[in-house]
Amino acid sequence: MNYFIKRVLEIIPVLFIISFIVFVLVFVAGDPVALLLPEDAPEEAVETLRTSLGLDDPFYVQYGRYVVNMLQGDFGDSFRYGQDAMSLVLERLPATLELAIASILVAIMIAIPLGIWSSTKKNSSIDLVATGAAVLGKAMPNFWLGIMLILLFSVTLDMLPVSGRGSFSHLILPAITLGTGIAAEMTRLIRSSMLETLSQDYIRTAKSKGLRTGIVVYKHAFRNTLVPVVTIIALQTSTLIGGTLITETVFAWPGIGQLLIQAVNTRDMAIVQACVMVIAFFVIVMNLIADLLYQVLDPRIRYK
Amino acid sequence: MGKKLWLFGLLMLALLIFVACSDKDSEGDAEDTNPGKAETGDENDRTLTIAIGADMVTFDVHDHINTSTEAIHVNMFNYLVKRDNETGEIVPDLAESFENIDDYTWEFKLKEGVTFHNGDELTSADVKYSLERVAYGEELRDYTNYNQIKEVEIIDDYTFRIITHEPEPVLLNRISRIASGILPSKYIEENGFDHFLENPIGTGPFQFVEWVRDDRIVFEVYDDYFGGKNPDWDKLVFRIIPENSTRVSELLTGGVDIAVNVPPADWERVENHEGTYLAQETSNRTLMIFLRSTEGYPTSDQRVREALDLAIDNGAIVESLLGGAGVPTITRVAPGNFGFAEHLYDTYNYDPERAKELLEEAGYPDGFEMTFHSPRGRYLQDAEIAEMVAGMWAQIGVTANIEFMEWSNFVELRNAKENKDAYLLGLGNSMFDAANALDYYSATRFEGETDYRNDELEELLAAAMSNMDPKERSEQYVRAQEIIAEDVAHIVLHQESINIGVSERINYTPTMDEMIYVETITKK
Numbered sequence: 001m002n003y004f005i006k007r008v009l010e011i012i013p014v015l016f017i018i019s020f021i022v023f024v025l026v027f028v029a030g031d032p033v034a035l036l037l038p039e040d041a042p043e044e045a046v047e048t049l050r051t052s053l054g055l056d057d058p059f060y061v062q063y064g065r066y067v068v069n070m071l072q073g074d075f076g077d078s079f080r081y082g083q084d085a086m087s088l089v090l091e092r093l094p095a096t097l098e099l100a101i102a103s104i105l106v107a108i109m110i111a112i113p114l115g116i117w118s119s120t121k122k123n124s125s126i127d128l129v130a131t132g133a134a135v136l137g138k139a140m141p142n143f144w145l146g147i148m149l150i151l152l153f154s155v156t157l158d159m160l161p162v163s164g165r166g167s168f169s170h171l172i173l174p175a176i177t178l179g180t181g182i183a184a185e186m187t188r189l190i191r192s193s194m195l196e197t198l199s200q201d202y203i204r205t206a207k208s209k210g211l212r213t214g215i216v217v218y219k220h221a222f223r224n225t226l227v228p229v230v231t232i233i234a235l236q237t238s239t240l241i242g243g244t245l246i247t248e249t250v251f252a253w254p255g256i257g258q259l260l261i262q263a264v265n266t267r268d269m270a271i272v273q274a275c276v277m278v279i280a281f282f283v284i285v286m287n288l289i290a291d292l293l294y295q296v297l298d299p300r301i302r303y304k
Numbered sequence: 305m306g307k308k309l310w311l312f313g314l315l316m317l318a319l320l321i322f323v324a325c326s327d328k329d330s331e332g333d334a335e336d337t338n339p340g341k342a343e344t345g346d347e348n349d350r351t352l353t354i355a356i357g358a359d360m361v362t363f364d365v366h367d368h369i370n371t372s373t374e375a376i377h378v379n380m381f382n383y384l385v386k387r388d389n390e391t392g393e394i395v396p397d398l399a400e401s402f403e404n405i406d407d408y409t410w411e412f413k414l415k416e417g418v419t420f421h422n423g424d425e426l427t428s429a430d431v432k433y434s435l436e437r438v439a440y441g442e443e444l445r446d447y448t449n450y451n452q453i454k455e456v457e458i459i460d461d462y463t464f465r466i467i468t469h470e471p472e473p474v475l476l477n478r479i480s481r482i483a484s485g486i487l488p489s490k491y492i493e494e495n496g497f498d499h500f501l502e503n504p505i506g507t508g509p510f511q512f513v514e515w516v517r518d519d520r521i522v523f524e525v526y527d528d529y530f531g532g533k534n535p536d537w538d539k540l541v542f543r544i545i546p547e548n549s550t551r552v553s554e555l556l557t558g559g560v561d562i563a564v565n566v567p568p569a570d571w572e573r574v575e576n577h578e579g580t581y582l583a584q585e586t587s588n589r590t591l592m593i594f595l596r597s598t599e600g601y602p603t604s605d606q607r608v609r610e611a612l613d614l615a616i617d618n619g620a621i622v623e624s625l626l627g628g629a630g631v632p633t634i635t636r637v638a639p640g641n642f643g644f645a646e647h648l649y650d651t652y653n654y655d656p657e658r659a660k661e662l663l664e665e666a667g668y669p670d671g672f673e674m675t676f677h678s679p680r681g682r683y684l685q686d687a688e689i690a691e692m693v694a695g696m697w698a699q700i701g702v703t704a705n706i707e708f709m710e711w712s713n714f715v716e717l718r719n720a721k722e723n724k725d726a727y728l729l730g731l732g733n734s735m736f737d738a739a740n741a742l743d744y745y746s747a748t749r750f751e752g753e754t755d756y757r758n759d760e761l762e763e764l765l766a767a768a769m770s771n772m773d774p775k776e777r778s779e780q781y782v783r784a785q786e787i788i789a790e791d792v793a794h795i796v797l798h799q800e801s802i803n804i805g806v807s808e809r810i811n812y813t814p815t816m817d818e819m820i821y822v823e824t825i826t827k828k
Contacts, residue, residue: 031716037369037445042749045448046719052443081517082362091517143547150553162554163545165519252545254519261546262358262518267712 007291011284015277019070022276023063023269031055032079032267053079066273075277076270080263085270089256089278095165096255099178099248100240102171104233106179107186112229114183115190120217122195130187137184142243146177146250163252174251178243182236189232193225226297234290241279351539352810354820355551355560359518359544363504364497365485366438369445371734372564374482375820376521376542380421381485381506384412384431385476387736389815392640394476398426398486398507400462407471407772408454414462418530420488421505421512428464432456433489435466435479446483449735471770473777474737477642481734481817509533509823510540518544536827555580555805562812562820563805568627568685574805584629585814587802589732590636591683593676593693593795596725598755602674603725607666609792612726614659615700618652621692622798625685629801635785636731636741638799640816642774643738643781648789659700671701675724678706679714683730684800690728693797721752730800734817738781739769745784745793756793 033050050056054065069076075085118130153173154162161170197203198221206216241257248257256275263271294301360376361368368374386397396402400413418426438444439453452472457465468475478484485506492500504512509531510523523540527533543560545551552570555563556577566574566582574582595603595612602608618632631638635648663671678690687708694704704726709717717723733740743749746765747757761784768780788794802814812825 029712031712031719042448045445048442048447049445080361082364082367088517147547147549150550155553155556158557162557162559163547163550164543164559250547250550252519252543252547252550254516254544258518258546 004292007288011281014284015280018276018280019067019273020063022273023066026267026269026272027059027062029267032269036079036266070273075274078263078268078271080266080268080271085268085274088271089259089274092254092256092259093278095253096241096244096248096257098165098171099174099244099253099255100237102175103178103182103240103243104236106175107182107236108233110179110183111186111190115187116194116217116222118187119191119194119198120213127191131191134184134187134191137180137187140180142177142181142246143250145180146174146247149173149177150250163250165253174247174253177250178240178247181243182240185236186229186232189228190225193228194221197221197224223297227294227301230290230293230297234286237283237286241283350537351541352537352562352822352825353541353543353560354562355543355545355554355564357544357546357548357551357565360515360521360542363501363512364444365434365487366441366444366446366450366483369482371482371732371818375818377485377506378508378819379510379540379822380504380508380512380523381487382418382508383480383484384414384486385480387477387480387817389640389817392642392736394480397480398431402476404772405465407770408468410466410475411459412464412466414464415530416462418507419528420491420507421526422488422491423528424488424490426486426507427461428456428458429461430486430489431464432458433492434485434487437487438483444483449478449481450483452478471772473768473770473772473774474642474735474739477735477737481736513539520544531823534823536825537822540822552805555807558807561807561810562825564820566803566805568625568629568803570805571627571803579808581806581808583804583806583812583814585802585816586631586638587732587800587818588638588641588734588736588816589683589730589800590633590638591686591689591728591730591797591800592636593797594723594727594729594754595756595792595794596723596754597757597793598752601725602666602668602672604755605666606791607662608668609795611659611662611666611700612697612702613792613795614653614655614662615696615702616652616693616795616797617654617696618797619654621689625688625692626798626801629803630684630798632798634789634796636733636744636796637738637781637785638733638816641733641736641738641741643742643768643778643785645782645785648785656696656700663700663702668701671703673703673705674726676704676706677714677717677723677727678708679711679728680708682711682714683728684803686728686730689797693728718753723753732818736817738778738785742781742784742788745788754794756791758787758791758793761787761791 033046033053033055036049037045054062066076077083078085078088081088114130118127121127150162150173153160160172164170203216203221206220244255244257245261246257247253248255249261256278259271260275263275356372358372361370361373365377365381382398384397384399385394385402388395398414398418400415402410402412405411414426414428414431420426435450435453435456438446438450441447452468452470454467454469457467459465466475488505491505507530509526509529511526513522513524515521521542525534525538545554548565548567548570551563552566552573554560555574558579571582574580595609597604603612622628622630622632631650632652633649634652635645637644639649663669676690676694678686680687690706690708694706697704718727731741731744742765745756745761747762750756764780764784768777768784771777771780802818804814806812809828810825811828815821
């Protein structure tokens with residue numbers, strides 16, 4: 001329990017450091033006013049807007065103001081939308097979570113059977129196809145895969161909707177797009193850790209006892225490969241969030257990723273900050289959950 | 305352990321279902337508004353779905369300066385007067401009539417019986433509130449386009465006067481563009497502006513239903529619209545689809561009826577597909593190369609500027625990079641704008657031999673080296689155009705080192721006046737008046753950035769700025785454009801095109817102002 005409290009408390013300084021880094025990056029990246037006004041905006045308009053947004057203050061004043069507000073849970077208003085940034089981000093959170101969870105499910109559904117299958121048939125043609133597919137899955141960029149899936153399943157075959165969010169069928173293509181890369185990574189990991197486990201003495205013992213292969217593989221071997229699998233799922237959360245940026249844009253999925261891309265393009269500091277904070281929070285929490293799950297999966301692991 | 309794994313799977317599935325259902329309330333009836341296939345079912349048959357590239361910014365008409373946001377607003381708000389896209393004339397909209405009383409005063413009469421979507425009648429008080437809000441609101445983004453208005457004087461419920469600080473020949477153009485929508489003053493006073501932003505009402509043919517950010521904006525037809533209820537459409541949906549190829553795919557599969565900004569790479573796909581076509585129109589945006597006239601730069605010599613212009617084959621750029629969609633021009637003022645000079649339009653100067661002679665006369669027989677800044681991805685084929693121009697300049701011995709820049713950095717470079725010899729820029733003109741376009745050549749506006757100056761031009765621009773005689777004012781602007789062309793102040797390349805993919809089930813002609821007037825879109 002102490003360990004848990006310690007880990008939770010650690011989140012605070014981590015988020016604080018992240019906020020500083022992001023603030024500095026956005027600050028040096030450029031002037032948002034330049035992007036809020038059209039090409040032919042007179043200088044007078046630029047100055048007026050800069051003053052009204054408080055952007056003519058020096059860095060430390062802006063950062064100080066930001067920290068004070070942040071501590072009160074106020075991330076400021078979006079320059080672009082003129083609304084509270086955090087509520088804009090939270091409004092989109094369900095869409096991103098829905099996509100992320102669906103992608104992980106897709107990845108699990110592909111990776112577990114494929115990884116186990118290829119490990120039990122090591123060096124067979126099945127193994128070759130599975131490992132080849134894993135390399136391919138990892139190598140395909142999300143935006144390319146997304147566009148290809150749309151062309152095949154929506155435009156040519158007319159089976160699934162092209163984009164947007166609404167019904168279950170809208171979720172299929174983006175989840176596959178995002179899940180493929182993770183599935184690839186997971187397959188390779190499951191295969192290699194299964195191979196390692198399968199060569200252990202206790203597996204040979206189980207086999208020599210005359211147990212059925214299915215029981216040996218799933219009950220004796222697979223449960224021992226779960227620790228690395230859970231690790232990879234947790235670590236993939238950050239990849240997943242990075243992936244949603246692109247996948248959400250390709251599929252016009254109204255989640256945090258799309259919001260963040262637009263915010264970066266328009267230097268909408270408040271939105272960028274709020275998005276990064278929410279994403280960082282999720283990554284940290286996922287890692288924490290993974291650490292706690294280890295104990296459940298492998299009773300030998302104990303934290304103090 | 306097997307059980308635990310199943311439990312984990314079930315947990316994830318439950319989470320997914322929970323998340324998927326959790327925000328149904330905020331979305332309203334998501335299934336209902338989901339456009340799906342635009343061509344199936346009776347209800348969908350009366351739904352018009354338009355795919356746009358970026359989300360709307362706000363319902364605060366005075367605080368966005370964003371063409372694509374205004375393209376949506378025009379369907380729920382009305383201006384006092386509007387520009388007839390066929391004739392270019394300013395015609396009444398909410399106003400019944402208007403009259404110029406003196407150099408500083410315009411008198412308007414409102415149509416009677418116009419109602420906002422909540423049933424309130426439109427009166428002079430709404431006009432006063434709307435125009436004065438932006439004329440006095442320094443923090444609003446369109447402030448500088450309206451602060452010429454001194455006050456709106458109410459005569460009676462349907463009559464009012466707009467009084468300006470200076471004689472204002474372009475007043476009617478000013479109030480028939482972005483930020484000219486008339487807001488419901490009573491509704492806003494009673495409920496507050498924040499409430500209005502969440503539940504906006506206007507006087508237009510469509511009324512607001514919901515805005516799911518980054519996803520869609522939904523409207524329904526307004527039965528009591530003063531121009532008559534729309535006969536074709538019950539529901540209007542704007543879907544936000546940022547990725548070009550996805551937007552086009554939605555059009556091809558019938559998911560949307562209109563897809564804006566179709567990139568040249570997809571033109572053939574849209575044209576050749578059964579059930580869709582490409583609608584093109586010239587926009588009011590002109591692509592130009594700004595040159596430094598600052599002393600010390602080779603381009604400060606008129607002969608060098610002229611040589612650079614003569615080296616560029618504008619026609620070849622339009623043909624090879626834009627598939628013929630674009631009009632080469634020597635002036636920034638396009639047809640449909642007040643002060644248009646016909647003899648400078650749809651033509652260009654191209655004579656590489658003469659260009660070489662001019663360079664020699666100017667003392668650069670072997671050419672020179674220069675820096676050419678260009679944004680990438682901002683305008684149609686901008687980077688390709690910059691490269692082609694540099695190639696053409698190389699033919700006359702001028703080496704242009706192109707510096708491609710991300711848009712915000714490019715804007716900053718200009719703001720800091722750190723631009724070098726030349727940069728590529730596209731400029732629109734929502735005012736549809738030469739005043740707005742030619743302001744770019746006044747010496748004060750670009751001091752330190754281009755440093756172009758011609759005293760005769762300065763006088764002409766100043767005189768035209770407050771000239772209330774339209775005929776004389778138009779002549780002044782035509783003469784101004786001739787001077788600019790002779791001086792080759794900047795190089796004007798071409799007018800850009802608007803490229804929109806349209807479903808065969810509807811009739812739609814894009815307009816030069818880039819607005820999407822659903823009233824003009826009919827079912828076949």
